[in-house]
Amino acid sequence: MIRVEGIYKSFKDAEILKGIDFLFEEGKTNLIIGKSGAGKTVLLKILVGLIKPTKGHVWYDDDDLCSMNKHELITLRMQVGMLFQGNALFDSMTIEENIRFPLDMFTKKTLKEKRTRVNFCLERVNLEGINNKYPSEISGGMQKRVGIARSIVLKPKYLFADEPNSGLDPKTAIRIDELLSSITKDNNITTIINTHDMNSVMEIGDNICFLNEGKLEWKGNKSEVLESPNETLQEFIFASPFLQRLKENALKNLESEK
Amino acid sequence: MIFRKPENWSMYYKETIRQMYDIGIGSLMIIFVVNIFIGAVTAVQFTYQLSGTFIPKYYIGYIVRDMAIIELAVTFTSIILAGKVGSNMASEIGGMRQKEHIDAMEIMGVNTSSYLVMPKITAALIVIPILVSLAALVSIVGGYIATIYSGSFSHEEFIQGLRSFFKPQNVKMMYVKAFVFSYILTSIACYQGYFVKGGSIELGHASTRAVVFGIIVILMADYFLAVILTG
Ligand SMILES: Nc1ncnc2c1ncn2[C@@H]1O[C@H](COP(=O)(O)OP(=O)(O)OP(=O)(O)O)[C@@H](O)[C@H]1O
Numbered sequence: 001m002i003r004v005e006g007i008y009k010s011f012k013d014a015e016i017l018k019g020i021d022f023l024f025e026e027g028k029t030n031l032i033i034g035k036s037g038a039g040k041t042v043l044l045k046i047l048v049g050l051i052k053p054t055k056g057h058v059w060y061d062d063d064d065l066c067s068m069n070k071h072e073l074i075t076l077r078m079q080v081g082m083l084f085q086g087n088a089l090f091d092s093m094t095i096e097e098n099i100r101f102p103l104d105m106f107t108k109k110t111l112k113e114k115r116t117r118v119n120f121c122l123e124r125v126n127l128e129g130i131n132n133k134y135p136s137e138i139s140g141g142m143q144k145r146v147g148i149a150r151s152i153v154l155k156p157k158y159l160f161a162d163e164p165n166s167g168l169d170p171k172t173a174i175r176i177d178e179l180l181s182s183i184t185k186d187n188n189i190t191t192i193i194n195t196h197d198m199n200s201v202m203e204i205g206d207n208i209c210f211l212n213e214g215k216l217e218w219k220g221n222k223s224e225v226l227e228s229p230n231e232t233l234q235e236f237i238f239a240s241p242f243l244q245r246l247k248e249n250a251l252k253n254l255e256s257e258k
Numbered sequence: 259m260i261f262r263k264p265e266n267w268s269m270y271y272k273e274t275i276r277q278m279y280d281i282g283i284g285s286l287m288i289i290f291v292v293n294i295f296i297g298a299v300t301a302v303q304f305t306y307q308l309s310g311t312f313i314p315k316y317y318i319g320y321i322v323r324d325m326a327i328i329e330l331a332v333t334f335t336s337i338i339l340a341g342k343v344g345s346n347m348a349s350e351i352g353g354m355r356q357k358e359h360i361d362a363m364e365i366m367g368v369n370t371s372s373y374l375v376m377p378k379i380t381a382a383l384i385v386i387p388i389l390v391s392l393a394a395l396v397s398i399v400g401g402y403i404a405t406i407y408s409g410s411f412s413h414e415e416f417i418q419g420l421r422s423f424f425k426p427q428n429v430k431m432m433y434v435k436a437f438v439f440s441y442i443l444t445s446i447a448c449y450q451g452y453f454v455k456g457g458s459i460e461l462g463h464a465s466t467r468a469v470v471f472g473i474i475v476i477l478m479a480d481y482f483l484a485v486i487l488t489g
């Protein structure tokens with residue numbers, strides 16, 4: 001469980017986050033949604049401590065991230081996995097070396113044990129047999145999945161993903177969503193995902209934090225989205241005329257069911 | 259501040275070996291060529307300056323040797339490495355910063371300022387003094403070749419010079435300089451890379467700054483060390 005309290009963040013004179021309070025729950029896929037530029041990445045980086053908030057607190061269970069010393073932060077980070085918006089795969093290492101890196105760094109396992117774990121993680125993301133390729137030799141969607149494999153290799157308690165399915169075709173995108181969702185449920189971890197993809201919202205949104213103009217505009221889960229009276233949310237999720245028609249039909253179906 | 263407790267020593271060890279290989283093998287050729295000519299030029303130049311004076315001919319061997327050991331081999335080598343290794347390290351670390359590799363490592367719990375910097379400094383402190391010894395040797399050989407080929411000297415005269423007035427203190431001075439310069443050039447390069455912001459233009463600037471600052475600081479340190487060590 002991660003709780004943020006009164007998070008403010010400004011860059012020079014631009015105030016990006018203006019007081020965010022939210023509870024990210026364990027065993028659920030928590031989504032941070034919002035328009036491009038809404039501050040999702042900034043919030044996510046604040047959550048993991050890569051950016052310091054101007055004001056406010058981030059609580060991991062009962063520990064305040066902002067008052068941790070370097071040693072405590074490193075200890076916490078052993079339990080954190082993160083997928084970056086740009087993947088951040090180490091481009092001069094092979095796929096296997098990338099995924100093995102945290103194991104090499106922090107465990108005393110033998111090479112064979114590490115290989116087994118690497119292959120397990122690769123299987124988990126449906127990518128077998130690419131161990132010796134380099135990141136530049138595989139497609140964007142595969143890179144995302146390798147990024148996920150690397151972020152779960154140390155069995156994190158907290159998993160962060162910054163737009164795990166942007167730039168992918170809808171089918172692959174949904175597969176990645178399902179993957180993240182099942183990893184979360186299977187291991188009962190706290191997962192936080194940044195997205196502006198309405199499919200993700202409707203499929204895996206257990207707990208949604210909607211950012212708009214630096215504030216928490218709306219919170220809820222996927223089944224509450226459709227009937228929410230919040231207009232900004234409706235405009236954001238059902239952005240195109242096509243989606244609006246789908247929404248009207250869905251609402252009509254709901255009515256007739258009742 | 260950089261030397262904190264690392265994670266898994268074997269990773270540091272592996273990275274240090276890789277860096278040693280990069281710095282050492284990668285720089286052998288250029289250091290060899292440059293120092294041959296430095297030795298040769300020293301010999302030719304001093305033969306010219308001393309001709310017509312009462313200073314004995316064999317002094318050339320002595321001058322070439324001490325110029326190489328005290329000053330030229332170590333300073334030239336360090337300046338060349340500030341250009342070659344310094345820019346390389348700055349852009350390697352800077353590229354990792356910009357591609358969020360450093361952030362990714364931080365999230366894993368890696369102490370990046372230590373993992374990315376310590377092996378480089380260690381490797382430099384081991385390899386550069388070796389390169390400098392080699393440079394001094396090659397430089398003396400260069401001086402020898404130049405004097406012998408000019409025809410005005412005999413093999414014996416040069417060797418006699420080489421054997422004259424030898425002070426072990428000078429060799430010590432060479433190694434002190436080599437260690438100090440290695441530390442300077444790697445730490446400046448790593449600093450410039452680690453704190454780079456922006457994009458590829460800024461990365462270019464950072465790697466240029468690594469070289470320029472590296473050379474300037476090396477020459478300043480050279481002056482102060484000369485004052486301290488000869489005083
Ligand atoms: N390091 C920084 N310095 C200055 N401004 C920044 C910095 N990082 C982010 N910003 C600003 O913060 C705002 C939010 O950026 P952020 O990257 O969080 O958006 P986002 O919601 O992740 O968008 P996207 O969906 O496009 O990834 C942007 O207006 C950006 O200009």
Ligand SMILES: [Mg+2]
Pocket residue numbers: 040041042085162163194
């Ligand atoms: Mg973003």
